[in-house]
Amino acid sequence: MTVAEFRQRVIGFLDASIAEDIACPSFGAIMPPAMFERARAWQQHCFANGFAGIDWPTEYGGQGLSFDHAQAWNDECARRGVTAYMNFQGFILAGGAIRKYGTEEQKQRYLRATLAADILWCQLFSEPNSGSDLVSLGSRAEPTGDGWLVTGQKVWSSTAQLAQYAILLARTNPQEAGHRGISFFLFDMNSPGVDVRPLTQMTGDQEFCEVFLTDAPLAADDLLGPLHGGWTVATSVLADERSAVGAAGIGLRRSLDQLVTPATTEDEVARDRLLDLTATGGALGQLLNRSAGNPLLGPLTKLGLTEIASRMTTFAVDTQGPAGMIDNDATEPFLYAPGMRVAGGTSEIQRNLIGERLLGLPREPKQKR
Ligand SMILES: Cc1cc2nc3c(=O)[nH]c(=O)nc-3n(C[C@H](O)[C@H](O)[C@H](O)COP(=O)(O)OP(=O)(O)OC[C@H]3O[C@@H](n4cnc5c(N)ncnc54)[C@H](O)[C@@H]3O)c2cc1C
Numbered sequence: 001m002t003v004a005e006f007r008q009r010v011i012g013f014l015d016a017s018i019a020e021d022i023a024c025p026s027f028g029a030i031m032p033p034a035m036f037e038r039a040r041a042w043q044q045h046c047f048a049n050g051f052a053g054i055d056w057p058t059e060y061g062g063q064g065l066s067f068d069h070a071q072a073w074n075d076e077c078a079r080r081g082v083t084a085y086m087n088f089q090g091f092i093l094a095g096g097a098i099r100k101y102g103t104e105e106q107k108q109r110y111l112r113a114t115l116a117a118d119i120l121w122c123q124l125f126s127e128p129n130s131g132s133d134l135v136s137l138g139s140r141a142e143p144t145g146d147g148w149l150v151t152g153q154k155v156w157s158s159t160a161q162l163a164q165y166a167i168l169l170a171r172t173n174p175q176e177a178g179h180r181g182i183s184f185f186l187f188d189m190n191s192p193g194v195d196v197r198p199l200t201q202m203t204g205d206q207e208f209c210e211v212f213l214t215d216a217p218l219a220a221d222d223l224l225g226p227l228h229g230g231w232t233v234a235t236s237v238l239a240d241e242r243s244a245v246g247a248a249g250i251g252l253r254r255s256l257d258q259l260v261t262p263a264t265t266e267d268e269v270a271r272d273r274l275l276d277l278t279a280t281g282g283a284l285g286q287l288l289n290r291s292a293g294n295p296l297l298g299p300l301t302k303l304g305l306t307e308i309a310s311r312m313t314t315f316a317v318d319t320q321g322p323a324g325m326i327d328n329d330a331t332e333p334f335l336y337a338p339g340m341r342v343a344g345g346t347s348e349i350q351r352n353l354i355g356e357r358l359l360g361l362p363r364e365p366k367q368k369r
Helices: 003-019 033-048 067-079 088-101 104-115 230-243 248-258 268-291 295-318 321-325 331-340 347-358
Strands: 121-124 140-143 147-158 165-171 182-188 194-199 208-219
Touching: 003 067, 067 248, 088 104, 088 121, 088 165, 088 182, 088 230, 121 147, 140 165, 147 165, 147 182, 147 194, 165 230, 182 208, 182 230, 230 295, 248 268, 248 295, 268 295, 295 331, 295 347
Parallel strands: 121 165
Antiparallel strands: 140 147, 147 208, 165 182, 194 208
């Protein structure tokens, strides 16, 4: 099927789903818990109708089509403000890692179930003292002979209170303080020794959690990739996290258009800021069109998108004058935007990556461990 033919099928499916009120409104990379039932029903509907995992292999429940077909799906969803998949952590992070590094048994076990929304994933990477400096993480997996017992504390784990599985980083070689001692696991969140405590953000939502692990069991086949070699898998996941822009350019265009109101065009100072945002956003939109699927440009697009979102949401509140101090439609995006400059690697870290990997500047000095 050509991309054009597929796009027509997508349009028909989405328009019918919107008319029947089945389609789930777009919510970005982190699913608000209140959207869970709606998002799951939508994902099940997509799976049943052949619109889940567009470019995933058919033997694992996908549609076996190309990256361009997947982009057509993302584009048409974005045009209609519909979510393209329910669980970023499952579809992009865990799904990408299992497809690249999983054994046949792991692929069979997890991929179809993820696409069908039978299982939801979270990402247990960050720890209280290891965020940007993730390689210093301290969670330990002690060998038991036929597996491991993992102990440690994770934090900022999005959707952990709803997830059945996690991608988990833990240190399997305590002699190695750096990346060589880390392994990557597919972890059952219903295991004994798991305590998930939701955290309240300044939006009032509880989208992420603290996760305490105390001697939680891991089986031998929960290991993804080589023992002590999990850092390679982790860096691949982090690159996917930065570069999964989907059809962000379309969402960006819509957000920029929504900023054009009498309040932002009639006042000279506001108009000047609006022009600046429109020019920057237009350039970023062009970059997004050119960078789709290019992991090297991930830091650039991640930085650009989260920084402009922060500026746009601040502008939307500022230009309301005193009304901006009252909780209204502009409040939630304004309070949400700063977190996105941190999630998936902070803006400072993206700048470091751009400097070192794209511009070839000298690497920042490493701290002694
Ligand atoms: C909304 C949200 C969702 C998240 N979801 C998840 C999730 O599902 N799973 C998960 O594992 N994690 C998640 N995180 C955690 C996220 O990955 C970390 O917060 C992030 O990597 C930063 O780590 P940190 O919070 O420990 O800050 P730190 O690393 O302590 O950084 C503190 C400050 O120092 C700056 N800084 C640090 N190192 C450098 C440096 N080398 N050069 C310049 N500046 C530096 C940072 O930019 C930042 O401003 C989420 C975070 C947020 C906000």
